[in-house]
Amino acid sequence: MADISKLVEAHLFDQAPFMVAVLDSKLDILKANARFERTFGDWRGRSCHELFKGSGAPCQLCLASKTIADGKTRACDDQLKTAGAYGHFVVRVALLGGEGEPGGPFLIWTATNVNEAESLQRENEILFERVPCYVTVLDREFRVVRANKRMKETFGPSIGKRCYETYKRRDRACRVCPVAQTFADGKEHSSTMAGINAANEETHYVVTSSPLSWEESPDGRRPKFVIEMATDITSFKKLEQEKLDAERLAAVGQTVAGLAHGIKNVLMGLEGGVYVMNSGIRQNQMDKVQRGSEMLTRNVEKISSLVKNLLSFSKGGAFTVRMTGINEVAREVLDLYKAAAAKAGITMEGSFAADIAPAPMDAEGIHACIANLVSNAIDACQMSERSEKRVSIKTSEKLGAIIVEVSDNGVGMDYEVKRKLFTTFFTTKGAGGTGLGLLLTRKIAQEHGGIIEVDSEPGKGTAFRAVFQRERLPKVTAEAAGSQAGGKSPGRER
C-alpha cells in the first residue's frame, strides 16, 4: 500500500493539470512539477518573486508570507512572468506543514492559467453591466432578449417586450430605426432619439446598433441578434434648452439697449426740427422755418415707422413652425428684390444647393430674415461708388447646419461698426431707415436656434450668413403639424 501511495504521489505531482510548486519559509522554490517548469522555465535555486516578477524582494501584497504567518489558505489573480511574456493566472497558496523543520514551514503553491476566452467573457460581463449606457440584445422581431441593469432601472423590465414598447411606450416601430438598418445591412448605425422612462419622463439618448451574431438564411448571411447601446443625453438636452432660453433673453436685453440708442437719434432729430423752426421764426427766415418743419415731419415719420416695426418685432410669440424648404423661401426673396435692384443698377443672383431637406422653420420669419439682409446689401451697394454692383443669395448645408449667405460688393464695414451691428440701432439709409432690420433678423435667427455671422471689409463688401443647426431648430408647432410637408430631418426621430 505504501508503495502505491508513493507512486500515486509521484505521478499526481507531475501529471496535475495545473502548476504546482513547494516553497520554503524564505519563499525559495524547493520542488515544482513538469507543467510548472514548462510554463515558468528553470526554477532551481530561485525564489518565487525572482522567477515570477524578476524582483529581489517579495511582492508588496505577498500571499505566501501571510499564509506562513497565519496558516490560512489564500487565492488571488496575478500577472506572472512566463517563458514568453506575462500571463494571467489564478494562484492558490496553502500550508503544507513541516513547522519546526529546517526551512519550514513549507507551502504548496498552485496556479491555473486563465485562458483568453474566460478573460474576455469576464470583461464582457463587466462591460455589459457597468458601462454607463442602456444595453439590450434584440432578435429579428425587435424583442429584447437581454438587457443590462441600467436599462431595467430606467425603463423597467424589458425582456420579451419589443424595444419600442420599452423605450417609447408605443406599439409601433420607429420610422428611423438604427436596429432595423443593422438587421438589413449588417452594419453599425446610430441615431439621436427621445423616449419615455419608467417614471414617465422624457429621456433623450444616442443609440448605436451593431450586429452581435450571424445566421444563415435563404438570402445569405444576416445578423441574428443586434446589440443596441444607448447613451443618455437628457441632461445635455436640458442644458442646451437652458442655453437657448438664456440666449433669447440676452437678445431681448440687447434689443432694448439698441432701441434706446436709436430712439435718441430720432429724438435729437425732433429737437433739431423744433430748434431750426424757432430759429427761422426768430430771424424771420421762412426757408429755415420750412427746413425745420421738414425735419419734424421726417422724424415723426421715423418714429411711427419705428413703432410699427416694434409691433411686428414684439409679435415674436406667433411662431408657426412647419417643414420648410429653405431654397423656396430664398428664391421668393430673390424674385421680390430682383427688379428693384436692377433699377438701381445692381445685379442679383441666387445659388441654391439642391440637396437641402425641408427643416422645421417659421417660413414667414425666415423670409423676413433673408429679405432684411438683402435689403441691407442693396443699400450697401447703393452707397458704393463701384460701377458693377452685385448682391447674391446662396444656400448650402454643411455638417448638419443650413446656411443662407447674403453677400454684396458694396461699401463694407469697419471693425467698430461690425462690433456694434446688432446692439445698435443701425441704419445705412440715412433719414430713411429705422435700423431695426438687423435686430429683427437676429431675433428671428435666434428663435430658430441659429446665429448670424458677418464678414466685411471696408470698400470691398459684406457677407452675412444665417446659420441654422438642424439639431437646434424648433419643433413643428402643433397647429402646423397636420400640414407638414416632406420627411423629418435625419437622425431626429422621436
Add this chain to the structure above:
Amino acid sequence: MEAGVRMKILVVDDEPDIVEYLCTALEDNGYDARGVTDAAKALAAAAEFKPDAILLDVMMPGQSGLALYREARSLPGLAGIPVIFLSGYPASKGNGAGKPRWSEWNVPPPEGFLDKPVSVESLLSMLGPLLAFRKKGGADG
C-alpha cells in the same frame, strides 16, 4: 463772440437732420459751422476747412467715427484739433460710475463727450471753455 474771429466747427454725423440742427445752432451762436454726413469725406473736409473743433458721431455706417478719430489723431495737421464725441451711448457705463466709454473703445480720450440727444445749451457750454482755452493756449495755431 468778437466780430471777425468766428471759430470754425466741423460737424460729422450720418444723420442729415442732426447735422442741420447742430450747424444751425452753431451759426446762430456766432460760429462758422460746416457739416459732413459721409465719414469717408470728413478728413478731406477737415483738411480744407481747418476747424477749431470737430463734433463727431462715433457710430456711423461703413466707417465708424472711431476709425475716423484714430486717423485724425495720427495726422499732423489734425492731431491738435479738439474733438467732441456725439453718441447715443452714455459717456460711461453704470450711470457715470463705470469706466469711460472711450477706454472700452480703445481710443485716446476726446476733449469732450456729449450724450444724444444734445441740447444747444449743453453744446455751447462745452464748446465755450474749450475754445477759449484754445484761443489763449493756441495763439500760434
